[in-house]
Amino acid sequence: MTLRLRPRFGLRVNLPLDDVIRRFETLSVDESHSCEVYLLDRQVEMTVDPEERHYWSPYLKMLLEREDSQTVLRGKFGPNINVWSLFVAVYAVIAMIGAGGLILAPVQVQLDQTPSGLWMSVGCLVLAVLVWIVGKIGQRWAYDQMVYIHRIVCESFADTIVDDPQLEQTADYIAGKFG
Numbered sequence: 405m406t407l408r409l410r411p412r413f414g415l416r417v418n419l420p421l422d423d424v425i426r427r428f429e430t431l432s433v434d435e436s437h438s439c440e441v442y443l444l445d446r447q448v449e450m451t452v453d454p455e456e457r458h459y460w461s462p463y464l465k466m467l468l469e470r471e472d473s474q475t476v477l478r479g480k481f482g483p484n485i486n487v488w489s490l491f492v493a494v495y496a497v498i499a500m501i502g503a504g505g506l507i508l509a510p511v512q513v514q515l516d517q518t519p520s521g522l523w524m525s526v527g528c529l530v531l532a533v534l535v536w537i538v539g540k541i542g543q544r545w546a547y548d549q550m551v552y553i554h555r556i557v558c559e560s561f562a563d564t565i566v567d568d569p570q571l572e573q574t575a576d577y578i579a580g581k582f583g
Contacts, residue, residue, distance in 0.1 A: 410482040411543075413554065416568040417477065417561045421446070421470040424477070427560055437556050448477075450557070452549050459487065460542040462550040464557070474566060477557070481550050483542060494535055502528030 417424060428448050432441035438453040446468040452461050466479040482488050501524065508521030543550075558565070 410480050410488075411550075412478070412480050414479070414568070415477040415557065415561065416471075416566040417475050417564040418473070418566050419475055419561070419564050420473055421468055421475050424468055424475045424561075431556070431560055439553060439556055450553050452553070456549070458545075459484075460546040462546045462553060464550075464553050466557075476568075477561075479557070481546075481553075483546070487542075491535065491539060495532065498528045498532050498535070502532075 419427075425443065425446075428441055428443055431437075431439075432443065438456055440451050440453060442449040448464075448466040448468065450464040450466075451457065460483055462481045463484060464479050464481055466477050469476045469478065483491075503525075505521040505524030505528065509519040509525065512519045512521055
């Protein structure tokens with residue numbers, strides 16, 4: 405299991421950038437799979453169809469980078485932006501309260517008071533771990549859809565994938581990190 409809340413992968417394909425974009429355009433209108441594909445310049449976003457989508461459904465956001473005659477696809481899986489923003493906000497609040505407790509504790513000690521700020525910080529640490537566990541549970545619930553989206557990308561470029569040990573790539577990465 406990895407500590408990352410937003411798993412990443414990379415794929416190098418032996419196609420120029422324009423051909424990669426055309427394949428994603430074709431994929432966006434292909435109804436043989438249950439995915440939605442959105443393109444914006446050199447960015448691609450994929451998710452499952454609305455009928456199959458749930459709170460934890462993954463989104464794959466990819467950046468397409470031109471490298472000579474090849475293209476590198478760098479992707480990050482994550483939940484819907486609203487879910488991700490909620491997690492970031494919760495972590496920020498927990499961090500601020502925990503930091504406040506760490507600042508308050510030495511002051512309380514100097515004033516011969518019980519260092520309740522320290523307990524507040526420990527409580528925040530426990531809360532942060534609980535939020536992380538909730539995120540990991542959400543990843544588990546989204547696992548099948550994440551593998552499905554990843555498989556569609558890999559199958560779309562199967563004939564052109566170039567092995568690149570510098571990139572975390574293909575199904576081995578996903579199976580190893582989440583399986």
